[in-house]
Structures are given as C-alpha cells and as structure tokens.
Amino acid sequence: MEEFSLITSLVKRLPAPGADVLIGIGDDAAAVRTSGQPLIMSTDTMVEGVHFLPSTITDYNLGYKSLAVSVSDIAAMGGKPLYALVSLAISSDWNEERLGKLYDGFAEVTARFGCHVVGGDVVSTTGPMVITTTVIGEADKPITRRGAQPGDVIFVTGRLGGSSAGLETLMQQSAISPTGQAALVAKHQRPEPRVSAGQFFAEVGVHALNDISDGLASELNEIAAQSQVRCVIEAARIPLQPEVKEQARSRQADPLSYALYGGEDYELVGAVPARTFAVLLANAQLLRVPITQIGRCETGDGVVMRHVDGRLEVIEPKGYNHFARASRAGSR
Numbered sequence: 001m002e003e004f005s006l007i008t009s010l011v012k013r014l015p016a017p018g019a020d021v022l023i024g025i026g027d028d029a030a031a032v033r034t035s036g037q038p039l040i041m042s043t044d045t046m047v048e049g050v051h052f053l054p055s056t057i058t059d060y061n062l063g064y065k066s067l068a069v070s071v072s073d074i075a076a077m078g079g080k081p082l083y084a085l086v087s088l089a090i091s092s093d094w095n096e097e098r099l100g101k102l103y104d105g106f107a108e109v110t111a112r113f114g115c116h117v118v119g120g121d122v123v124s125t126t127g128p129m130v131i132t133t134t135v136i137g138e139a140d141k142p143i144t145r146r147g148a149q150p151g152d153v154i155f156v157t158g159r160l161g162g163s164s165a166g167l168e169t170l171m172q173q174s175a176i177s178p179t180g181q182a183a184l185v186a187k188h189q190r191p192e193p194r195v196s197a198g199q200f201f202a203e204v205g206v207h208a209l210n211d212i213s214d215g216l217a218s219e220l221n222e223i224a225a226q227s228q229v230r231c232v233i234e235a236a237r238i239p240l241q242p243e244v245k246e247q248a249r250s251r252q253a254d255p256l257s258y259a260l261y262g263g264e265d266y267e268l269v270g271a272v273p274a275r276t277f278a279v280l281l282a283n284a285q286l287l288r289v290p291i292t293q294i295g296r297c298e299t300g301d302g303v304v305m306r307h308v309d310g311r312l313e314v315i316e317p318k319g320y321n322h323f324a325r326a327s328r329a330g331s332r
Contacts, residue, residue, distance in 0.1 A: 017116035037138040042073035048128035061189040063105020070135040072193040076211035078202025079139035081115035089130035147207035148227035148271035154295040162187030162241035164262020175250040180243040191266035209270040215263040221317035230300030
C-alpha cells in the first residue's frame, strides 16, 4: 500500500465536511472556523491484543467503536462533537480492504453525530495495529467531575454491565440464549455515546458528569475525589442490562460486578440537585434513554454501596487499569 493513495482511497469513504472546515485532510494540519464557544478535546488509543482482538470484533465495528468512545468523552462534558483526527499504526496483516471496512465504521459515527474526520496520520508498524482517535467539540459550559455537592442525586443513563458481559461471551462459551448473547455482544461492540443527553444535562445544570469507560466503581471514585464528596449508592437501584443477570446466573457470578468493575458501557453517571433530577426524569423519553437515581452525595469521601440487607460496602476503584500486571486482551 502506498501512503497517499491509501489516504485518498480511505477519505472517499467519509462524508464531506461542512463549510466550517476551511482546510481538511491533505495538508499539514486542519483548519476550522468555530462559533467562539469553548473547545473540548479528547484522545483515545486502541491497541490490538490489549483493547481488541480480531476474534472479538469485526473491522467495521472496530472503526465504529474506536471513534464512538472518543465521542462519548465529549458527551460526558455536555459537548457537541465537531471534528475528529484519526491516526493508524498499521500492522502487516491489515490490507486496504480491511482498512476500508474500518473507515466505513468511522463514517457511521460521523454521519450519526456530525463529527467529521478532518485529518490524522498513517504509518506502518512491525508491532500490533494501533488506532488513535482525537475528537474536538464545543460546549458553552463544559460539565466536569468536580462539581458534585452534598445532597445531589447520583444518576446513571441506560443499563449497565452489558459490555463486559458481552466480551465474556465472545471470549468464553456462553450458556445463555442466542438472543441474549447477541444483545450483550452488541453492547460491547457498538456503544451508544449519549451526546443528546449530555447536551441536555449541560443546559439544565447537572453538577458533575463522567462517562462509564472503566466501570461504575472507577468513575464514581473519580467524581468523589475531584468533588470532595462521598458517593453513597444503593445496590438495588443500579440498573443492569437484563441479559447481564441471565449471564451472571449461568456463571454463578455477582451481576453487579459487571456494572461496577467491567467497564466500556459508555453510559453517563452524574450528580445533580434533586429538583433538577425531576427535570431529567421528565425528559428521559424525549432523550430516548432511561435515567435512574442510584444514590446521593454526602459530606465525606470515597464511594459506599448499601446492600439490600443494609450492609455497607466501601467500593474501591477496581475497574480496568492499563498498567496492572494482567491485562484483559480484547477490552479497554
């Protein structure tokens, strides 16, 4: 493959950017005209053998997921994704046909969320395939992890645990129904960035927000630490994807562990005043996403979970860690 002809071929698979892109792919850098709102930026890298395996995801869905996870970071700030940069370190077992499918996955994300790929880089590597996506967005009032206050309601969007249970299904033989397996795999391979919800949360004054990339336990601990509050959650209120419960029963596992420590759900977890939470609930149907209260913020620190029997458990940030001794091949 020749570099520039490859770039030209891949770019043809992407939608044409709008008039706000002054200089797109093909120059030393991209140039865009902005409306003057604060820009927000995020980068994610996926490495073959660490974050994904060819046996656990198709090339198309890999492209979709690689870009979607960066879009999710913008959603977690209450922002609107605008532009993306994609850099590839291409290993020898990837050919132009496979790369084309990867870019078709990118194109689906750009079409759905209006986030145009305006540049990047391609290089060859003797190591594993590496995909780096950078997304730039804008937000009038970006939501951080630092704004939670005592008395705030803690909430999550969607249903949790499906992604890690889906990866488990792909890596090991599963005893649950084929329909259940398909639902879990879809959650793992095709996360849904909550862009519209994030923008609405910014409009109504959500105090703190985080996307659930490394597990609910990890994300709540980040909010607790940066906001200097204690997050107290109720085990019975954590909304699990129904198939997660089925999977847990078949493996005699704790279903909550998938939500707390599995990661890659890419739902949103946040803190909001009680009155404002009522506004979130009233608009959940319009946003097309379930919104569930799972606890409250208190004075103190850390994360505590109350079980149905009243027992309290300190929840440590034991989600996925890139630098732990053992890494989960195929997952973030």
